[in-house]
Structure formats: C-alpha cells, structure tokens
Amino acid sequence: MTRRSRDVNPSDSPPTMNGGGTINDIARLAGVSKKTVSRVINRSPLVQQETREKIEALIREVGYVPDPMARGLAFRKSFLIGMVYDNPNAQYIVNMQEGALDSLRGSGFELVVHPCDSKSDDYIDGVRHFVLQQRLHGVILVPRVSEDSALVEMLQQVGCRYARIAAVSLDEPARMIATNDRQGAVEVANYLESLGHRHIGLITGPQRYLSTRERGAGFLQALAKRGLELPATHVVEGGYTFESGVACAEKLLALEPRPTAIFTLNDEMAAGVYKAAFRMGLSIPEQLSVVGFDDSPLAARLWPSLSSVRLPIRDMGSFAAAMLIAADGEARSVPLIAPHLVVRESCQSPV
Amino acid sequence: MTRRSRDVNPSDSPPTMNGGGTINDIARLAGVSKKTVSRVINRSPLVQQETREKIEALIREVGYVPDPMARGLAFRKSFLIGMVYDNPNAQYIVNMQEGALDSLRGSGFELVVHPCDSKSDDYIDGVRHFVLQQRLHGVILVPRVSEDSALVEMLQQVGCRYARIAAVSLDEPARMIATNDRQGAVEVANYLESLGHRHIGLITGPQRYLSTRERGAGFLQALAKRGLELPATHVVEGGYTFESGVACAEKLLALEPRPTAIFTLNDEMAAGVYKAAFRMGLSIPEQLSVVGFDDSPLAARLWPSLSSVRLPIRDMGSFAAAMLIAADGEARSVPLIAPHLVVRESCQSPV
DNA sequence: CTGAAAGCGCTTACAG
DNA sequence: CTGAAAGCGCTTACAG
Missing domain, CATH: 1.10.260.40 (lambda repressor-like DNA-binding domains)
Incomplete structure (x- = not known):
C-alpha cells in the first residue's frame, strides 16, 4: 500500500x-x-x-x-481584534474603528465590533463570552468602558490581551493609551482667560467618568492658577446630552452677573447652550462665548461654528491596534497623545 | 498496544x-x-x-x-459577517452596525467591519481579499457600495453571499433590502405643498447615486402631480457636504422670486442652508422653511430643529444580517421599509 | 537549519 | 437514528 x-x-x-x-x-x-x-x-x-x-x-x-481559521485553530487564538465600547458618539466610534483598521490592514487581522451597555450588570459576561468564544487575539477598550476595572480584571483572568484608551494612565504603559484630556481643558481655560473673560461657566458631565473629572479639574485648576476661582454656582453637572446642555445653560445664564463664556465638556451640550442662548436672545459670540470638547462634526456645522478641543481619535485607535498585534518582544512606544483647541467663531472678548 | x-x-x-x-x-x-x-x-x-x-x-x-474556528475550518466557511461601506455618515454606520448585531447576537456569528473607498479603483480587490481570506459567511452591502454592480459581480464570482441595501430593488428579493427613499421624498413634497409653498428649491446630491436620483425624482414628480413644476433653476446639485449646502443655498436664495422653502437630500446640506440663511439675515422658519433627509443627530440639535426624513436604519441592518445567517431553506420575507418625515420646527406656511 | 508525526476541534462522506 | 474514519489547513513538540 x-x-x-x-x-x-x-x-x-x-x-x-x-x-x-x-x-x-x-x-x-x-x-x-x-x-x-x-x-x-x-x-x-x-x-x-x-x-x-x-x-x-x-x-x-x-x-x-x-487560512486564518486553520492557523487560529492550531494557535488556539484567532486573528481577530475586538473593539469594545459604550459610547454614544458615533463619529468617535467610526474614527476609532478606522484608526484600528489603519494598523490592521495587511496584517491578516480583522476588526470585530462589540458595542455594549455598561449600565447593564451582565455586560461583562457578554464581553467574556465574546472574547472566549472567538478566542480573540486582543481587545481595544474605548472610553468609557476602558475605565471599568472589573472589566479589565475579567480580561486578565481569562488571559486576553487588551489595550486601554483613557484620559489618564490606568495601567502599565504596554496596555495603555493615555489621552491627556486635562491638557485640552487647560488650553481652553488659558484661551478664555486671555480673551478677558472673568465670569465663566462650566458644564461638566457625570462625575463618575474619569475623563469628566480630568477635564473639569484641569479647567478649574488652570483658571485658578491665573487667579480666577470659579464659584460653585458656576459649575453645573450635565449628562453629555443636548437637552442637559440646554437646561444647564439656562441655569448658568440666569446668574448675576451673567457668565460671558461657557465651557461644556462635550459638543452636544455646547449645541444645547446655543439653543438656550438664542432663545434668550443672546448672540454668540458677541454676548456669550462658547467652547466645546470633542470637535465632533457638529462643531463645524453650528452657526457660528464652535471652537472645540480635538483629540486625535483615529491615531488613538491605530496605536491601540498596533499595540495588540505587536510581537511580545517589540515594546512599542506610544507617542504622546496631545489634544488641542480648534479655534473657530464662537468666542470673542467680552464687551 | x-x-x-x-x-x-x-x-x-x-x-x-x-x-x-x-x-x-x-x-x-x-x-x-x-x-x-x-x-x-x-x-x-x-x-x-x-x-x-x-x-x-x-x-x-x-x-x-x-469553537468557531474549528467549525469554520471544517465547513470551509467562517462565522463572520462582513459589513462593507463607503459612507461618510457616522451615525448611519453605527446604527447599521448595531442593527446587524441585533440579529447576530447569540447566533455565534460576529460582525467584522470593512470601510472602503469606492472611488479608488482597487477597492473591489480589497473586498475580494477580505472576503476570501476570512472566508466570510456573507457580507452586508451598505449604500452606496451596494449600488456598484461590479462589486456584486465579483461577489457572485467568488461565491460569497451578500445582502444589498439600496433605495430600490436591484437584485432578487432574497438578497435585497429596498428602502424606498422615493416615498420619503414624496412625503416632503406633499407636506411643503400643503403648507402653501409655491416657490421651492431642491438641493440634490451627486446624480451618480441611485438614492439621489430616487429622492429627487420622487420629490419633483409628487410636486408635479400637485400642479407644481419646479423650474430648472430651482434644482441644484450639491455634494452632500455642509459646504456644498451653503453654496447651493446661496444660489437658490439669490433667485427672484426667492424660494420660501428648500428641501435638501441630506441633513448636512440642510445645516449649510441654515448657515447661508442666517448670514443673509433670513429667519427660519418665518422666511424660509427647510427640510432635510436622514434625520441625523444633527437635525434635532440645530436651532430651530430640523424636519427631516427618517429611515429605520437599525432595522435595515438587522434584516440584512438575519437574511445572511438564515438557513438556505428559510425564505425570509423582509417587511417593507418605510421612511417617514419627522416634523420639527423648521417649516411653516409662507407669509 | 529542516522534517515526520501528532494534534487543534470540528465536519463530511460513508457505513450500518 | 448512530458511529468510526479521514480530513479541513495549519502549528507545536520532538527529533535530527
């Protein structure tokens, strides 16, 4: 035979x-x-x-x-990178996905997406199932799930690689992309102060988010350093929604003396400020300066166009993916991620 | 032994x-x-x-x-559904992804994303490589790549299942999700005409897109049926961008008699119309009514909020995915996809 | 530096 | 209705 x-x-x-x-x-x-x-x-x-x-x-x-399946079967590990997120900003997500794909292209790896609801108490189980069943090579954790230490613990327990994107470093450098949101907020503080604003309002997001605390603290501290202490009345907590922006702006604009500038910790809420201001007959920027955060597509489409802090989201996604597919030996040094203020038409000196 | x-x-x-x-x-x-x-x-x-x-x-x-890899290896087919798109509207993409995942959840299938540039001449090669290397179970073709017959031919040639989402049926029912964009445009025409508008402007997108032609034709025909023939001067071609909306609106608003209403075939351009109108000192809706298409997040955030045509995008994604993972026997009947006009604050009768 | 054997976790084709 | 064999296309562990 x-x-x-x-x-x-x-x-x-x-x-x-x-x-x-x-x-x-x-x-x-x-x-x-x-x-x-x-x-x-x-x-x-x-x-x-x-x-x-x-x-x-x-x-x-x-x-x-x-064949990635044959290789994956033998390796006991797929050629898939997961992206796990709970983020309502569609442009942010799409940019992050494209960034990740920038690094995966040609590598044989593909990107599989996993939106989830971090408020549901079994979302970690969902991610575990996702990661184990597909034997993912690694996952990219996008804010704000990236801030959840219970999620990260689970990943460590099952032995899944991850790359965390967050406003400050929360992990070892090889697993972290820190975005330094604080610095962006500092830029806004300096900008508004240098324009001559003395009565400034701040609309934050929910304090449970790390990025919110970082942005808020950065802003307030930078103002303080320039001799401006914001009274507690001038700091209000929104929910990162358009509607909460309207409501918070109405509170701030009812104060005496009325703020001449408002910084909102995302663009959605800035759009809400626009609405409240127009309703009250206040013109932007003549009677009210506004700055947002995210530089979402909305920012350039508002009228007047909104000055806002931009994060290099696509690059962040790209770095995260590169980190995950790098050979174990190759220690990749992630360049510093620097946000910066994009100045448009929504601010001027107070009259 | x-x-x-x-x-x-x-x-x-x-x-x-x-x-x-x-x-x-x-x-x-x-x-x-x-x-x-x-x-x-x-x-x-x-x-x-x-x-x-x-x-x-x-x-x-x-x-x-x-183990999906072991099964995939034996089946010579993965448990991955691809989503192929070339669409600048982030919210549209994210909604479509979530819709697809609604159907995939619990099925053992996962969604792998493939944005591409349909203007590059090797994008079809890119999709082919994607489909073959991963041995995808099927792909969801999102407008406007779904309109590209060369792409579809390639998929048939390599034997990859697909589900096409487009404004009209372009394929056999089992591979098609038709969105009937025309009907949405008809609703807008009837709405504006019934408000009493007689001088109406239309800002289209590039005519090479099927959805553009469908929306435009539906609008013009519905107006004609009500006795309103739009002169050629009142129909201008934009590029679906904010800036093109501004430029087209400036053309339309310079006409005599000035249009009292403008319909734009997406919301981006409607935002551009807002900007042009404000610049010229025209107030919306008192002096100009505006309607968009897409009902993007932008629509509710503009001031005044924008009336716009909404498509059930998430459902469309869900149907497409369900179609792809259905057993060959199960003929799934796709419910009719009906767009409808969401009325907000941007229109009123002309004065 | 190179290779034959055994195995990854499933399925197809064939028998019964 | 059920199963033993061979195979999917790769890799690890071992040998040379």
Missing part, C-alpha cells in the same frame, strides 16, 4: 475558495516540508536565507494566503 | 481557554459519539428526541460553546 497521506499528496485537492492554494501546495512547489513554509509565514529566523526567499517568491506568485 | 486516539480519550486534554470544554467532553459525558453531538449543534433532525435533549442539557450545564 502506497503511503498517501494528505501531507505528501496535496496535488489532488481542489483549489480552495481562498484562491491561493494551501500550505501544502507551496511546500510541494518549493520542494520543502510544510513546516518550513510555516516557519516562513511565521517569520521564524530558523530558515536559510535562500530557502526563505524562494518560498516568499512562490507565495507571492501563487497568491497564497494562510 | 491500546488504541488511544484523541477521539476515544479526550479526558486528558486540559481545559481550553474557551472554558466549556470540547465536543469530545460532551460526547464522553453523554456517552455518544462526537458526531451525534455535532448533529445536535447543527440542528440535524437525525437525532432521537431523547438523545438530543440529554445532550442539550449537558451543553448548557457545562457551558460548552463550539
């Missing part, structure tokens, strides 16, 4: 839908074992330069692409 | 990261072959009711989840 294992005689296998054949085809054409081809695919140094080049040329020629 | 194949003696395999064991564990516990467990997993009718129930109970108890 002739020895006809699938390894020795792959030539009778039909062309796969995948198009470029299998590792056996490459091995046969190159006259080597499939293990050697495997070494080339996985960039093992234990291959003779000459052999490697021959195989690489063949792979290109045939258009061979290793 | 004892026969110790991995099939007969799975008990010494360590617990997988996956947590719930493997098909062998279930088979052993149930005292059946793994093929029988496989039949239960795949809902084959060829299993005795009693056996099935026993196995199902065991699966639940142990928390067993079949």
Whole structure:
C-alpha cells in the first residue's frame, strides 16, 4: 500500500475558495516540508536565507494566503481584534474603528465590533463570552468602558490581551493609551482667560467618568492658577446630552452677573447652550462665548461654528491596534497623545 | 498496544481557554459519539428526541460553546459577517452596525467591519481579499457600495453571499433590502405643498447615486402631480457636504422670486442652508422653511430643529444580517421599509 | 537549519 | 437514528 497521506499528496485537492492554494501546495512547489513554509509565514529566523526567499517568491506568485481559521485553530487564538465600547458618539466610534483598521490592514487581522451597555450588570459576561468564544487575539477598550476595572480584571483572568484608551494612565504603559484630556481643558481655560473673560461657566458631565473629572479639574485648576476661582454656582453637572446642555445653560445664564463664556465638556451640550442662548436672545459670540470638547462634526456645522478641543481619535485607535498585534518582544512606544483647541467663531472678548 | 486516539480519550486534554470544554467532553459525558453531538449543534433532525435533549442539557450545564474556528475550518466557511461601506455618515454606520448585531447576537456569528473607498479603483480587490481570506459567511452591502454592480459581480464570482441595501430593488428579493427613499421624498413634497409653498428649491446630491436620483425624482414628480413644476433653476446639485449646502443655498436664495422653502437630500446640506440663511439675515422658519433627509443627530440639535426624513436604519441592518445567517431553506420575507418625515420646527406656511 | 508525526476541534462522506 | 474514519489547513513538540 502506497503511503498517501494528505501531507505528501496535496496535488489532488481542489483549489480552495481562498484562491491561493494551501500550505501544502507551496511546500510541494518549493520542494520543502510544510513546516518550513510555516516557519516562513511565521517569520521564524530558523530558515536559510535562500530557502526563505524562494518560498516568499512562490507565495507571492501563487497568491497564497494562510487560512486564518486553520492557523487560529492550531494557535488556539484567532486573528481577530475586538473593539469594545459604550459610547454614544458615533463619529468617535467610526474614527476609532478606522484608526484600528489603519494598523490592521495587511496584517491578516480583522476588526470585530462589540458595542455594549455598561449600565447593564451582565455586560461583562457578554464581553467574556465574546472574547472566549472567538478566542480573540486582543481587545481595544474605548472610553468609557476602558475605565471599568472589573472589566479589565475579567480580561486578565481569562488571559486576553487588551489595550486601554483613557484620559489618564490606568495601567502599565504596554496596555495603555493615555489621552491627556486635562491638557485640552487647560488650553481652553488659558484661551478664555486671555480673551478677558472673568465670569465663566462650566458644564461638566457625570462625575463618575474619569475623563469628566480630568477635564473639569484641569479647567478649574488652570483658571485658578491665573487667579480666577470659579464659584460653585458656576459649575453645573450635565449628562453629555443636548437637552442637559440646554437646561444647564439656562441655569448658568440666569446668574448675576451673567457668565460671558461657557465651557461644556462635550459638543452636544455646547449645541444645547446655543439653543438656550438664542432663545434668550443672546448672540454668540458677541454676548456669550462658547467652547466645546470633542470637535465632533457638529462643531463645524453650528452657526457660528464652535471652537472645540480635538483629540486625535483615529491615531488613538491605530496605536491601540498596533499595540495588540505587536510581537511580545517589540515594546512599542506610544507617542504622546496631545489634544488641542480648534479655534473657530464662537468666542470673542467680552464687551 | 491500546488504541488511544484523541477521539476515544479526550479526558486528558486540559481545559481550553474557551472554558466549556470540547465536543469530545460532551460526547464522553453523554456517552455518544462526537458526531451525534455535532448533529445536535447543527440542528440535524437525525437525532432521537431523547438523545438530543440529554445532550442539550449537558451543553448548557457545562457551558460548552463550539469553537468557531474549528467549525469554520471544517465547513470551509467562517462565522463572520462582513459589513462593507463607503459612507461618510457616522451615525448611519453605527446604527447599521448595531442593527446587524441585533440579529447576530447569540447566533455565534460576529460582525467584522470593512470601510472602503469606492472611488479608488482597487477597492473591489480589497473586498475580494477580505472576503476570501476570512472566508466570510456573507457580507452586508451598505449604500452606496451596494449600488456598484461590479462589486456584486465579483461577489457572485467568488461565491460569497451578500445582502444589498439600496433605495430600490436591484437584485432578487432574497438578497435585497429596498428602502424606498422615493416615498420619503414624496412625503416632503406633499407636506411643503400643503403648507402653501409655491416657490421651492431642491438641493440634490451627486446624480451618480441611485438614492439621489430616487429622492429627487420622487420629490419633483409628487410636486408635479400637485400642479407644481419646479423650474430648472430651482434644482441644484450639491455634494452632500455642509459646504456644498451653503453654496447651493446661496444660489437658490439669490433667485427672484426667492424660494420660501428648500428641501435638501441630506441633513448636512440642510445645516449649510441654515448657515447661508442666517448670514443673509433670513429667519427660519418665518422666511424660509427647510427640510432635510436622514434625520441625523444633527437635525434635532440645530436651532430651530430640523424636519427631516427618517429611515429605520437599525432595522435595515438587522434584516440584512438575519437574511445572511438564515438557513438556505428559510425564505425570509423582509417587511417593507418605510421612511417617514419627522416634523420639527423648521417649516411653516409662507407669509 | 529542516522534517515526520501528532494534534487543534470540528465536519463530511460513508457505513450500518 | 448512530458511529468510526479521514480530513479541513495549519502549528507545536520532538527529533535530527
């Protein structure tokens, strides 16, 4: 009986839908074992330069692409990166996804998305199931789920890699992308103070969010450093929604003396401030200066266009993905993420 | 020598990261072959009711989840649904993703995203590579790539299932979700005409898009049916951007007699109309009524809030995904997708 | 530096 | 209705 294992005689296998054949085809054409081809695919140094080049040329020629499922099955790990988020800002999410894909393109990895509701108490179970069932290679944790230490603990427990994006460093550098939201808020404080505003209102988000606290504290401290102490009446807590922006603005604009400038910790609420101001017949920026945070698409479309703090969201997504697919050895240094104020038409000196 | 194949003696395999064991564990516990467990997993009718129930109970108890990579390798098809799009509207994309996930949740399928640039001439190659390498189970084609017949041809050629979402039916029902954009535009025409507007402007998008032509034609025909023929000067082509909205509105508002109402084929351009109107000192809706299309988040945040046509985007995504994961036999009937006008504060009768 | 064997966790095809 | 064998396309562990 002739020895006809699938390894020795792959030539009778039909062309796969995948198009470029299998590792056996490459091995046969190159006259080597499939293990050697495997070494080339996985960039093992234990291959003779000459052999490697021959195989690489063949792979290109045939258009061979290793099957991620077969590799994943053998590795016990898929070639999928998950993105876990609970963030109502669609533009933020889409930018982050595109950033991640910037790094994944050509790597053989793909991005699988997992929006969730961090307010439901079983969302961590949902993420666990997601991560385990798909044997994800790693997950990108987007604010604000990235701030949830229970989630991170679960990931460590099941041994899943992650990259956290948050306003300050919460983890070891190799797992962290810190966005330094504080610095953006400081810029706004300096800008408004230098324009001459002395009566300033601040609309925050819910204090349970780290980014909210960072932005708020940065703003207030920077003002204080310039000799401006905001009274408690001038700091109100919103909910990051348009409606809460309207309501908070109405409170602030009823104060005496009336604030000449309002900083809102996102753009949604800034749009609410616009509405409240127009309703009261206050014109922007002549009678009220407004600054937002996020530089969402909304900012440029409001009238007058809104000055706002921009974060390089796409880059953040890209760094996070690169971090996850980097070989264990390669310590990647993440460049500092610097937010900056985009000045448009919504501010001027008080009259 | 004892026969110790991995099939007969799975008990010494360590617990997988996956947590719930493997098909062998279930088979052993149930005292059946793994093929029988496989039949239960795949809902084959060829299993005795009693056996099935026993196995199902065991699966639940142990928390067993079949490994999608192993299944995929054997099936030569992954458990991934791709979403292919080239659409600048972030909210649209996020809604569509969430809709798709509504259908995929609990099914073992996951969603992998693939934004692309349909203006680049190798984007179809990119999609082909994506589909083949990952052996996708199917792809959801979002407008406007869904209108590209070259893309669809490629998918048919490589044998990849797809679901197309478009303004009119372009394919067999089992692969199509038609959104009937025309009907939404008709509603706007009837609304504006019934308010008494006689001088109406229309800002379209690029005519190469099917949805643009559908919306435009629906609007013009409905007006004509009510005895209103729009002169060519009152129909201008924008680019679906804010800036093009401003520019087109400036053209329209310079006409004599000045239009008392403008319909823009998306909300972005409507925001541009707002800006142009405010610049010219025209108040909305007193001197100019405006209607948009998409009902994007922007619409409710403008001041005054914008009336706009809403499409049930999330449902569309959900139907598309359900269509793709349905068994071949199950012909799913897709409910009619009906857009409707959301009336807000941006229109009134002309004075 | 290279390879033959066994295995990853499933399924298809064939038998019964 | 049920199962033993062979296979999906890769890799690890071991040997040389």
